[in-house]
Amino acid sequence: MSQTSYPHLFSPIRIGNFEVPNRVCHVPTDISSANPDGSVNQRVITYYEQVAKGGCGFIIVGASTPDKATGRPTVTCVAVDEDPLIPGLASLAEAMHRHGAKCSLEIQHPGRQAAWPRHDLISATDQVANLPASAGHEVVYASAEAKGKSIRAMSIEEIYDLIDKFAEGAWRLQQAGFDSVELHAAxxxxxxxxxxxYVNKRNDRFGGNFLSRMRLPLEIIHAIQRKCGPDFPIGIRYSGEEYVEGGRVLEETVRAARLFEEHGLAFLDISAGIFEAPGPLMDPMYYPQGWNTYTAEEVKKNVKIPVITSHTLRDPDYCEKILAEGRTDLVGLARQMVADPYWANKARAGRKEEIRKCISCLVGCWQESLMIKRDMRCSINPAVGDERFLHFGPAAEKLKVAVVGGGPGGMEAARIATLRGHKVTIFEKSEELGGAILYCCTVHGKSKMRWYADWQRRQVARLGVEVEYKSVPTTEELKGFDAVLVATGAAVKRPDIRGIDSRRVCTFQDVLRCKMKNCEYWPKGGKAEPAAVGDTVLVWGDYFGAADAVEKLAYEGKKVYVVTPHREFASWMEPVHKDVMVKRFAGGNGEALSGKTFAHPVTVIPDSSLLEIKEDGEVILIDGSFQRSALKVDNVVLADVVADEALFRKYAEAGLTAARIGDVKQVRNLRGAVTDGANLG
Ligand SMILES: Cc1cc2nc3c(=O)[nH]c(=O)nc-3n(C[C@H](O)[C@H](O)[C@H](O)COP(=O)(O)O)c2cc1C
Ligand code: SF4
Structure with missing residues (x-):
């Protein structure tokens, strides 16, 4: 083995009857990219082959249904419920083995959380669930409203039928050459x-006390052992804690771990959460690195079989540390592998700065894909689901390209265009690259956004892209370029109301500016001070700028009102982030988070707008029923944005070959900007 700074991360480990070459594990991630019949296709193979090629030692393929008819976790998940699926599964296993990885596949029946079918869902118990952050959300809403009871308890016969289906599915994997199977019990x-x-309210042999609730997984395990033989390694993924009242806590998790070991399991994969409390399950940006390690650590103290920990593991140094400290046997990475499947090889080669760290946004891989019945995408890795970005070669004609605006969309365009052989210059009006991301530094819970800006800045430097700082090029200066890509982002909207020019009015950008003059990110210093605002602030708007300004100001202890024209604030927001945000607005926090909470709950004023801002701080509001009201505040923060098109129009009118990227085309989000940038680059 070559020298590495991570001796623990890159040491082998035995799982059941096979050896894994290193401790890096791809924990299951349903990419929802299989064929409609659940068969494996080239998209699925390409995704997992990239992870194997990237040096991951143990790959657990994401949730695959043992019974399409009664439940698919996502509409195009992999299926293992028919023999004709075996050849595709075999090609998938081969693709991973080709690069030295060992592989498993997670069998999962979604029960009440099925994305398909949409009605007559089955579960342990009759129930009406409301799970807006799950991929089956629309099902539960629609059915619950229509029928009042959408989910029914399975009969004993149905349970035994499902147990057989799990065993049959595992047998198909074994036939296909997989090294093991994992059961999804999280x-x-x-x-x-x-x-x-918390969920199981049965009073037959499958419900009630701990052992009865454990009967289903144990019967499935025994059925697989009978079908596949005692040597076929079986693992299980379950949540260390569920973070709901009456749900599982760590003590019972440890008890279950001992039982699983006694019943012959080969490994334990300790995840987190339940969709009623989606924060710990899906880890939005608020969750710090390795926050869930404590659960695996406790389990590991009580069993001898290998234990995997997961959730917001991004940094190889941290992973090496928890392995060295004996807190886990393998480190499980899900979204990190989506954002950069070459994580392991980059770490091993000492190139950790090149790792494109997942920023936990859940936009590309959840909100704008699996949740709305699409195959998986990633906000920062355009190659996910779009193979053009894996195989692009040099452009037929080498062009001189100007990128105006050095935000994420502009930098992505510059990166791809340079890789294709074009000569690129970025013109950035400020003194640093990063655009809107740079404001996230000062917002509690959003610092991961900086990881991406930093990665892009390093790529731009590495590729030798020319950057002109403090520069807004004139049409004359751009005449020598073959193409002009305009990525000037969005500008703050200034509604034409009385008092808009008051000294009490500032923008969300003024508020989010960082005080520091000379940090590692701003070595040149020289930024303006953030706006000084009083103790009571009204934020006017309903998009990222508004949410960020509210979080920053409320975190600092201010009393914050937020005025939105909509019936609820942030209906555009990724739902797991929104779940945590709403809890923080109320003065609480996301489950398992221990960060500072707000001294004053945030007041949302829905369905309203501002009519006037008076000099003494009185603000006149008007709602959807034309009712007026008044509020006294120290400051008003403008936080709505519009596409900043002025430069684009000027260039286009001057006859330049100009195209738009990101918010200047249409105000969206990071994913929109990066996708535009990649496509145009
Ligand atoms: C798009 C997406 C798909 C996921 N699919 C699965 C899955 O199929 N099975 C599973 O056990 N967990 C699944 N998870 C949860 C992840 O495995 C992981 O527990 C979670 O994302 C937190 O870890 P991470 O920070 O490494 O991503 C999924 C998560 C995401 C975001
Ligand atoms: S979309 Fe966001 S959360 Fe998902 S993998 Fe990409 S960066 Fe990570």
Missing amino acids: HGYMIAQFMSA
């Missing part, structure tokens, strides 16, 4: 529905 899916006292 996150409130079917097996978890039986294991959790």
Whole structure:
């Protein structure tokens, strides 16, 4: 083995009857990219082959249904419920083995959380669930409203039928050459529905006390052992804690771990959460690195079989540390592998600065894909789901390209265009690259956004892209370029109301500016001070700028009002982030988070707008029923934005070959900007 700074991360480990070359594990991630019949296709193979090529030692393929008819976790998940699926599964296993990885596949029945079918869902218990952050959300809403009871308890016959289906599915994997099988018993899916006292209210042999709730997974394990033989390694993924009242806590998790070991399991994969409390399950940006390690650590103290920990593991130094400290046997990475499947090889080669760290945004891989019945995408890795970005070669004609605006969309365009052989210059009006991301530094819970800006800045430097700082090029200066890509982002909207020019009015950008003059990110210093605002602030708007300004100001202890024209604030926001945000607005926090909470709950004023801002701080509001009201505040923060098109129009009118990237085209989000940048680059 070559020298590495991570001796623990890159040491082998035995799982059941096979050896894994290193401790890096791809924990299951349903990429929802299979064919409609659940068969493996080239998209699925390409995704997992990239992870194997990237040096990951143990790959657990994401949730795959043992019974399409009664439950698919996502509409195009992999299926293992028919023999004709075996050849595709075999090609998938071969693709991973080709690069030295060992592989498993997670069998999952979603039960009440099915994305398909949309009606007559089955579970441990009759229930009406409301799970807006799950991929089956629309099902639960629609059915619950229409019928009042959408989810029914399975009969004993149905349970035994499902047990057989799990065993048959595992057998198909074994035939296909997989090294092991993993059972999905986490996150409130079917097996978890039986294991959790919070969901399982049965009073037959599959419900009630701990051992009865454990009967379903244990019977499945025995059925697989009978079908596949005792040597076929079986692992299980379940949540260390569920973070709901009456749900599983760590003590019971440890008890279950001992039982699983006694019943012959080969490994334990300790995840987190249930969809009723989606924060710990999906880890939005608020969650710090390795926050869930404590659960695996406790389990590991009580068993001898290998234990995997997961959730917001991004940094190889941290992973090496928890392995060296004996807190886990393998480190499980899900979204990190989506954002950069070459994580392991980059770490091993000492190139950790080149790792494109997942920023936990859940936009590309969840909100704008699996949740709305699409195959997976990533906000910062355009190659996910779009193979053009894996195989692009040099452009037929080398062009001189100007990128106006050095935000994420502009930098991505510059990166791809340079890789294709074009000669690129970025013109950035400020003194640093990063655009809107740079404001995230000062917002509690959003610092991960900086990881991406930093990665892009390093790529731009590495590729030798020319950058003109403090520069807004004239049409004359751009005449020598073959193409002009305009990525000037969005500008703050200034509604034409009385008092808009008052000294009490500032923008969200003024508020989010960082005080520091000379940090590692701003070595040149020289920024303006953030706006000084009083103790009571009204934020006017309903998009990222508004949410960020509210978080920053409320975090600092201010009393914050937020005025939105909509019936609720942030309906555009990724739902797991929104779940945590709403809890923080109320003065609480996301489950398992221990960061500072707000001294004053945030007041949302829905369905309203401002009519006037008076000099003494009185603000006149008007609502959707034309009712007026008044509020006294120290400051008003403008936080709505519009596309900043002025430069684009000027260039286009001057006859330049100009195109738009990101918010200047249409105000969206990071993913929109990066995708535009990649496509135009
Ligand atoms: C798009 C997406 C798909 C996921 N699919 C699965 C899955 O199929 N099975 C599973 O056990 N967990 C699944 N998870 C949860 C992840 O495995 C992981 O526990 C979670 O994302 C937190 O870890 P991370 O920070 O490494 O991503 C999924 C998460 C995401 C975001
Ligand atoms: S979309 Fe966001 S959360 Fe998902 S993998 Fe990409 S960066 Fe990570």
